[in-house]
Amino acid sequence: MSRLRTLAMGLVHLWPIALIIVAWDLWIVLNGYTSTVAPRPWFVIADVAVGFGDYVPSVLYTLGVSLGGLVGGTAIGFVAGIAVWWSAALSGVVTPAALVIRSVPITAMIPIIARIVGYGDAAVITSTALICFFPAFVFTLSGLASIPDSGRDLFRVMGAGKAQVLTRLGVLHALPNLMISVRITAPSAVLAAMLAEFLMGTNGLGALFSESRSYMDMERAWGTALVATVASVLVFVGARALERRVDARVT
């Protein structure tokens, strides 16, 4: 019984979403728009429900690419953060490069990326990784910077080298921070993957959106946007759960 109540309570909290759907429908009906302007939500939801099989490959592809880009970008950011912490010389190389990657909009970089790694899947994953790289880099660096002096002094007195300070102390401090960056960038990874797919991919939600638009299939185009929104939210929730588990382990 209590479980049912919990479920009911959970559903009640979804009312803002219901409100948005009703407002969306009203906007179309009151203005007398055809689906060329915007389709009614019911038709979009029906398209997702009935044609769910058509969406699945695209969803899986986009999630796969997002995950690949997220893991790759986070790993590169983590290594780059350690490199900067490790030596001033490396810092002089890595930091400007990181700032360039950060300040140039990904949309402008996509054609360049495509030239370097080739069009298609490689370019999509690379673009996603670049989006995820910078937060991981910054958070790793701040984690390493927060190693308490007392801890480091103790390690030094016991005769630990730089590498041991890093592996036995630094990583523990950097991990919770790294997980924050994962949580923050996970939804952006989905967005980045979709953007790259939209511009030059052959698979995934971004390509599906672009294709539906060119065939004037508005229900499918809006359905793709809807599915992408849900996927982003789920990815965020998943990343948050992962963060909590990792934090529980290391702290």
Added chain:
Amino acid sequence: MPPISSRRRSRLVAASSLALVTSLALAGCAGSAGDSASSEVSEDLTTIRVSLGWIKNVEWAGFWIADANGYYAEEGLDIEWIGGGPNAPTTMATVAAGDADLGIVPSTQQWLQTFADGNDWTALGALFQESPGALVSLAEDPVYSAEDLVGKTVLGQEGTQINYDAAFALAGLEPDYDFIPVGFDIAPLVEGQGVAYTAYATNQPIMLEEQYGMSPDDYVVTLYAELGMPLYGNVVYGDSAYVEENGDLMEAFLRASIRGWEENGEDFAVGAQLSVDEFGADLGLDLVQQTRENELQQPLVVGEYGDPLFWMDPELMREVMYPGLEAAGYTDLPDPADYIDLSYLEAAHASLQE
């Protein structure tokens, strides 16, 4: 599920009230569809808002000439040109939402798809007698027909696969190619990433000439018409109710536009200059490129059917153009006689003959 704190609850309430207010505002702001906002300007000119299916470049040269020379003003019209672009909403969406009175749509097949959505359009005419849509290939590995594409990698903008499919179908072949979407940049073709690239015959070949120093002998342009898909392009259309109510305005708009496009054939630099300096001033257009594009597009505007400017022949569409579209998999195509109304164009041409 943890109990919701009062602070979170108030945040939820605030967020949802905001959504409600926004939606009410949206509903309130937007006028009802179908009412044409012909506002009166200072000199008692009637405004017609025209949604263009591409950026404000030389593709609209004849309209710019008519506007700059005051031909629309002579007709008592003030035209508000609404530019488009690769990621702008379609002209159909703009016109259907009541944000424009007329639309000029590059892709006739896309436009035909929107009849099924409950739109009631009337076509007044077509600017391009032959759509500039084409496959561009390099002379060292030329593509003249679907046979040249079998088993090859091809390039284009996302959504143009349908053209490749149709070319195969019309040649009686099963589609057999790999497609890579590369956007509007023809560089991948030059780099040999594919054998063909979907382009506008009036646009990307110029890039090959200007950026890669090629001569017209170094590349091959195969119009979709040559692949069995002849089609009008840049169809001028409006909501049927609006067109019927404003027949005189339609005739006047076409009359001024015909004058502009006739003049465009006399000197290609004029329309290009207007695009670069005035109508597309913020686009950073290149005068040489725009002039060359204008030179390439005028033959498509004049066409090979021997029809007057802006002409659309319903029978030609049904008998010659529709089979190509059907091969491309387009179904439920409306009968051209149901949506083409040439009376305004005929009246405009007749009055210019006098």
